[in-house]
Amino acid sequence: MFLSIRAAVHISNLKTYCDLVDTKSFSKAARLNGVTQSAVSQQLKSMESHFDMLIIDRSQKKFRLTPQGSKLYSSFKEIVRLYQRLECDLQEMSNVLSGTIHVSTVTSIGLHVLPAYLKSFIKEFPTVNVRVEYRRSNLVYEDVQNGSIDLGLIAFPVKRKDLTVIPFSEDELVLAAHPSNPLSKQKTLKVNDLHKVDFIGFERDIPTRQATDKILRQAGVEVKMAMEFDNVETVKRAIEINAGVAILPASTMRNEVQQNQLSQLSLGNDSFKRPLAIIHRKDKILNPAMQTFIDLLKKKS
Amino acid sequence: MFLSIRAAVHISNLKTYCDLVDTKSFSKAARLNGVTQSAVSQQLKSMESHFDMLIIDRSQKKFRLTPQGSKLYSSFKEIVRLYQRLECDLQEMSNVLSGTIHVSTVTSIGLHVLPAYLKSFIKEFPTVNVRVEYRRSNLVYEDVQNGSIDLGLIAFPVKRKDLTVIPFSEDELVLAAHPSNPLSKQKTLKVNDLHKVDFIGFERDIPTRQATDKILRQAGVEVKMAMEFDNVETVKRAIEINAGVAILPASTMRNEVQQNQLSQLSLGNDSFKRPLAIIHRKDKILNPAMQTFIDLLKKKS
DNA sequence: TAAAAATACTCCATAGGTATTTTAT
């Protein structure tokens, strides 16, 4: 009736506002919440008129919160957190897992490791909706960090403040070569055998590339970098035309090996591993579905 | 985008839901939040469909919360509390008092004590909107308790669980008589002088009536109860036609005494007092305007 | 001058009102 709580304040607006403050960007906050920049702008405006105060000082060059603005921020953050926790608790109570899990994964994992897990997961929990985004490593980190997705799958995890890393599996790194390639003839292979060989690698900013570089460097081996690609599929296609050899995760080439399009060669005794991990924001509230998903990945390995 | 927080959940709905649970009544919750019963019903329904679960089991006779329903309740209560606290903090920061104070007062206080305070309050804080409801004592308590108003003003405060009582003033209880009444001739008066006298009182459920009864009883005095009314104004009118005398708070008859329509006689040395107090719900979050209002009442006395 | 934010304008979904029916005591 006369209660000031009578206001056009939608819970989802609070979340958007928090993102706005976090990102200091209307358009980013908009993207994070699946609305347009215009909407965010209007939301803020209506909040300012509702509370009858300036929230963000946009007069100067810099995005600057007023004292009221930061008070709002901290309260809203708390409320959003409570609300999200509530949602998780409710899901838990309903004891039928549901909801959506939004996963962003490096293509190699997404294409060659994830499917097996995914299959048993959706079989057991058909009510859960898993969305998979296939992206480059750095973008996976970015997605996770800015909160646009729930879980990330990456190789060679690097620790970051405000990220939780959950290792869940390892892949063996092996040599991939065309069946007709001389190297394929050898029964055993050592890294040294790769000296001066035509080599196909990932682009330099991709962790697996950095790992293979290190392997070669430590063995004192120099290769002729013939081609560089940003994903494993293209690398395999290049090997298939015998443009060179590559060091790849074994899991990514099973099909081609089976069909004799590629040869897989173990790299000596000291076999090299590619550790895989799940990442998520430290402050992320994992709902039961996500938790179960994580548990499955950890268990199966 | 895919976030479950994306929901038609208005902050004010949370408050309404809490009231619904508290009162176990759709219509009461509706009244408390200035909407129709229909709206409350629809809100609940849409919440149930949104969370896809039963919240209130209305199948049986009794209003019964599901486990999910009570989980919702506790979380919503926390959120509402956070939000209300936020609003207060914001008001405080804006350092111009504003908002609305909703006061429910016993008529005698509202008509004869409050105006002086009110005058200086609205002079000092013209931006604050004070609404006054004039009601019978028990209804003031009720209003306060069910949260439909912020502050209550009553005499002879009684302690109640979940109510805070703030004494702020005292009124002297005096004898009111028609100027032509024999009693008015006496220079001093003792309670005993009222023996067998025609008496006009408040109705039995009114605290001041109970107080005067006690005064008379303790003095062993019996009066002839000629008339009973539920408010002081009518009592005074009855005295003016000389239907009897009454014991009234001095403050309520100043005007009539001045204009010689009533005589005021002190009741002996052991003057009787009527304590006045402000009441509010213990869990009420007092915004700065209310706090200031209370401080003013306390200070002036 | 290019990106980000604000604004103008429009549209549609929905929240909530009135009126009524259904249900429970």
Next chain:
DNA sequence: ATAAAATACCTATGGAGTATTTTTA
């Protein structure tokens, strides 16, 4: 039989989209 809650129906509103202008870096 009566009070409370649910439902049917309708309308107004305000939230958000598109398109555009304005701002600022």
